[in-house]
Amino acid sequence: MKVAFVGKGGSGKTTLAAMFTRHLVGRGPVLAIDADINQHLAVALGASASVAAQLPPLGEHLPEIKEYLRGTNPRIGSAAEMVKTTPPGAGSRLLRVAEDNPVYTVCVRNVGGVRLAATGAFTAEDLGVSCYHSKVGAVELLLNHLLDGPGEYVVVDMTAGADSFASGLFTRFDRTFLVCEPTLRSVGVYRQYAGNARDYGVALSVVGNKVEDASDVDFLREHVGPDLLTWVSRSAYVRRAERGAVEPLSQLEPANRAVLAQLADAVDGTVQDWDAFTRHAHEFHRRNAAAWANDRTGVDLTAQIDPDFRLGPRRSSVPDAVSA
Template identity: 60%
Template sequence: MKIAFVGKGGSGKTTLSSLFIRHLAAARIPVIAVDADINQHLASALGLDEEAAGALPAMGHELALIKDYLRGSNPRIASAETMIKTTPPGEGSRLLRIREENPVYAACARPVKLEDGADVRIMVTGPFTESDLGVACYHSKVGAVELCLNHLVDGRDEYVVVDMTAGSDSFASGMFTRFDMTFLVAEPTRKGIAVYRQYKEYARDFGVSLRVVGNKVQGPDDLAFLRDEAGDDLLVTVGHSDWVRAMEKGRPHRFDALEPANRQALRTLHETADDSYERRDWHRYTRQMVHFHLKNAESWGNAKTGADLAAQVDPAFSLEERLAKITPQPV
């Protein structure tokens, strides 16, 4: 299962994504957490101190390794240098599973031990650095995440949870179509709802499963506002949490001490995500992957690589078939 958390900056999407990751880990469900936000705070929200969070390897720095591994023996890809963020897998490509060890995870993923003894693996795109200022686009950094998601075969009982960049910036790449469920975290404000409406409009033609999680809801008036504005898209709401406040102070309690209402909200998110697996459409997933690859190839990829990137598309390749055939490796 691939799950995205999106929303306006400051809406609490990183906090909500970290709580959802903790919920899955507490149930001993395999989960990989990915921080794809320009503001890298997911590791801290999962309990790492500033030094440990800053020492996490950036996926963008390992892009050459990622490309070389995923390319495998695919004859349609002449070299790792001709791969771009949208390059789709084909016959001979190496695929990723959540419950396995591989060179990509060895280079980019690190374990995080949570307070209740559960653990997750975290991967981060890496923050903007001084050398990036004025010369780099942040979306070039999340290309490594998109490439990995395009090569991932995952089942219902395993999760990748991605904390996406804020607002409509998620639409600067095709990555917004890579998820079984997108949870949009919205505050009960006009700005929060404006981001929801914009996201829904942009995603409308791509079959994106979108549900709204109301955050910072303080009473019936806030709830009524979100219901009026989001309608049936409003899935659940979350209010004040002393547990979260303690965690943000660096004094986390055991996860089972989270308030019952908030634990129930996380169960609702889990059930909704799980139900979305029944609607997974591998054919649409593949079609969208190819659509964005051809679009990027024509726009800039062919010129940058000096290759005809349309030739990388393998029309006979099916991720769904590979999911059925590949046996998960032990972690």
């Protein structure tokens, strides 16, 4: 199950994404991805700043990632013709959450007991010449080729606000948690996100954060309505974590530990819609091909779409195959 954490900058989404990821460890295989321009997920998981800075950025290994995922797909002439939206087809190599493969060997590290990949920070070399979405494109390509299932988890800490809509990345998740403070600015981000996502059937749940009393809950209910799933109360544990003291989750307040269980139950109760996943992948690949990718590569990238290929479990006894 692919899970995204989104929300206004400063809402606490990274802290909550880290706690939720740690909660899932032991429940099933977990892969965490830091796709935020502010690369703080490793530290939130318990790494030191120096260890976090040494994580191998996905973007620096994009040529190798593309070459591996391309496999023997005859619709892709070379790895150079792959872009962030390139969908899998017959012959493509697919990723599983729990496996050993060259992509994970190069790009995934164990941080605080969690397998973590990171897009990499925005660097001085990027200033004035690059967009952060070029780095996040590596995440979109990985998710396009990820064959995951119930009991397997991929948790992605996304960019703040509505930046996810600069690509089709917002459609790559089975469940999206929008972290929302009881403030007008935060619910404004919710309205924008929900409005953009509604037409694509995004399974969106709001998680209130920094809630102090019943009036905060009433405020969220008034502005968010039935999308409000649960809320996290003001937490001494979280304050200590944000100061660098990442303690065992057993030290988290019982009410807030129960919130993590609610989130996990919501994810496990989500039905994966592989047909919609495939349909949206093809739609955004066509859009990107027409907007910029055909000109950049010099080929018609819409020919990469394999109309007979559907990502998802085979309708047979083979659980990890793909089928038309």
